[in-house]
Structure formats: C-alpha cells, structure tokens
Amino acid sequence: MQKLLSVLNHRDFVLSLALVSGLILGEHTRPLAEISVFTLAFVMVFATTGFSFKSWVPVQNAIRPLVWSTIVNFVIFGLVLIGLSWLFFSHDPYFKYYIGFVLVAAAPPGPSVIPFAAMLKGDNNFSVTGVFGLHFIAMALTPLILLIFLGQSLINPMAIFNIMLQLIVVPLIISRFLRHPRVLPTVARYRETIIKWGFFLVITPIMGMSSSVFLTEPVSVLKMSVILIISMYILGFAYHMLLARRGVTRGVIISSTLMMTTKSSAFSAVAAFTFFSGEPMIALPSAVVSVFVTLFIILYSLFLRWWEKK
Numbered sequence: 059m060q061k062l063l064s065v066l067n068h069r070d071f072v073l074s075l076a077l078v079s080g081l082i083l084g085e086h087t088r089p090l091a092e093i094s095v096f097t098l099a100f101v102m103v104f105a106t107t108g109f110s111f112k113s114w115v116p117v118q119n120a121i122r123p124l125v126w127s128t129i130v131n132f133v134i135f136g137l138v139l140i141g142l143s144w145l146f147f148s149h150d151p152y153f154k155y156y157i158g159f160v161l162v163a164a165a166p167p168g169p170s171v172i173p174f175a176a177m178l179k180g181d182n183n184f185s186v187t188g189v190f191g192l193h194f195i196a197m198a199l200t201p202l203i204l205l206i207f208l209g210q211s212l213i214n215p216m217a218i219f220n221i222m223l224q225l226i227v228v229p230l231i232i233s234r235f236l237r238h239p240r241v242l243p244t245v246a247r248y249r250e251t252i253i254k255w256g257f258f259l260v261i262t263p264i265m266g267m268s269s270s271v272f273l274t275e276p277v278s279v280l281k282m283s284v285i286l287i288i289s290m291y292i293l294g295f296a297y298h299m300l301l302a303r304r305g306v307t308r309g310v311i312i313s314s315t316l317m318m319t320t321k322s323s324a325f326s327a328v329a330a331f332t333f334f335s336g337e338p339m340i341a342l343p344s345a346v347v348s349v350f351v352t353l354f355i356i357l358y359s360l361f362l363r364w365w366e367k368k
Contacts, residue, residue: 158326
C-alpha cells in the first residue's frame with residue numbers, strides 16, 4: 059500500500075495525470091481556470107518558504123543570479139525562439155503566430171520556475187532571485203522587445219507589475235510567516251506534496267482550455283512543436299550538459315536551466331487576449347508553450363536521472 063501511495067504521489071505521475079485529466083475534461087476545467095492565478099499563488103507561498111533573504115548577503119549573491127537569469131532567459135532563449143518562429147511563421151497568413159511567439163519571448167520567466175526547481179532540488183536562491191528580479195527588469199525589457207520585433211510597444215508596465223504582485227510579492231511576504239521556527243518543520247514536511255498537487259490544479263485547466271486547439275490547427279501546432287523542441291529541449295539539455303562538464307554546482311545548473319526554458323505562458327496568453335482580443339491565432343503559441351513546459355519538467359527529471367547515473 060505504501061509503495062502504491064509513493065507512486066501516486068510521484069511528481070512525474072502527478073504532472074502526467076494533469077495533462078491527461080485536462081485532455082479528458084476539456085472545457086469542464088473552466089472553473090479551475092478561473093481561479094488558477096490564486097492556485098498558483100498558493101503554491102508559490104509554500105515554494106518560497108525555503109528561501110531566506112539572508113542568502114542575498116553579501117549583495118553579490120543576488121547580482122550574479124540576476125544577471126545570469128537575464129542572459130539565459132531574455133537573450134539566449136528569447137532570440138532563439140524569435141528566430142525560429144520568424145523562419146516558420148514570418149509569411150501571411152501565419153504572421154499572427156509569429157506575433158504570439160514574440161509575446162512569449164518578451165514575457166518574464168514563469169513563476170513556476172521556483173516550485174519546479176524546488177521539486178528537482180535546484181538552487182532556491184537562484185530561482186527566487188531570478189524570477190523576482192526579472193519581473194522588475196521585464197517592466198523595461200518587455201516593451202523594448204515588442205518595440206524592436208513588432209514595431210510598437212503593446213504592454214503597459216503596470217500589467218507586469220500586477221502579475222508580479224499577485225504571484226511573487228504577496229506569496230513571498232506570506233511565506234515569511236511560515237518560516238517561523240515552530241511552523242517551518244511542519245511546512246517542510248508537506249511542502250513537496252502541496253507543490254505537486256497544487257500544480258495539478260494549475261496545469262489541468264491550462265491543458266483543458268486549450269485541448270480543442272490541438273485538433274483544429276494540427277499543422278501549425280506541429281510547427282510550433284518543432285520550434286519548442288529545439289529552443290527548450292535541445293537547447294536546455296545541451297546547456298545542462300555544458301555546465302555540468304564545466305563543474306557548475308548541480309543546484310545552479312537545474313535552476314538556471316529552468317530559468318532559461320520557462321516563460322510565463324499565462325502572462326503571454328493574457329497579453330494576447332488583452333491586446334489582440336479579436337485574434338485567437340496570437341494566443342495559440344502560449345497554449346502550446348504551457349503544454350511543453352509541463353512536458354519539459356517531466357522529461358527533464360528523467361534526463362537528470364539518466365545524466366547523473368551516466
């Protein structure tokens with residue numbers, strides 16, 4: 059019985075179950091989609107309990123992961139993603155897909171980097187510093203990226219601030235109370251389980267609400283899949299192996315790999331719906347990205363076992 063429970067509570071099983079549940083339930087996951095921001099915020103509270111601001115002293119401890127995260131997330135991954143999407147979708151009538159990918163590239167890193175890195179035992183200071191800091195930096199970089207690659211700035215910096223407030227700042231403040239010496243041991247005992255099943259409630263509606271898209275646009279989805287396989291999987295695994303061979307610590311490799319390959323598809327989807335409400339094609343890349351991010355966590359955990367055993 060205990061072995062069965064351990065299998066049912068394994069992160070790979072939980073994430074896979076979320077994908078399957080979303081496909082099966084489809085539009086019936088709408089109630090979960092409506093509260094997904096609050097669900098993710100709840101997960102973030104527990105994910106950040108392992109972080110202490112003392113890790114930012116001296117200040118170099120914060121500057122190094124912040125600069126590193128900016129380079130891998132916005133520069134390396136962003137340029138690869140935009141370049142590949144231009145090759146596939148720069149011509150009419152598919153140019154709107156290119157716009158959708160530019161929105162993804164311009165988005166800050168997904169807050170889910172923090173709990174995902176916690177599940178894989180990455181460097182918590184790197185994850186929190188990168189996600190927290192890049193949401194501030196995104197207030198300047200996101201409009202600039204859109205201006206360069208689309209010719210106009212479409213995102214109000216306050217929209218980024220609101221997402222940062224809901225998913226980063228408030229959970230981080232609440233998590234400080236859970237770090238009380240009398241509370242933290244109990245929180246630490248159940249942290250991983252809460253994070254896993256919290257993500258089940260976040261991923262299921264993302265998959266459910268976009269399930270019909272994969273049936274109506276199969277060729278376009280296939281092209282998007284090729285783009286994401288190259289920019290996320292091939293680039294991400296090659297990056298991991300390069301850093302491992304150079305002797306970088308395991309925790310930093312995991313957190314920086316997730317930082318590079320994980321964009322906030324929720325942010326890019328909201329931006330697409332807000333600024334291009336009459337163009338559903340522009341939101342499609344965000345839906346596909348959300349699926350590939352989930353699959354990346356599953357495959358990356360398997361890759362870690364293979365690589366470390368090797």
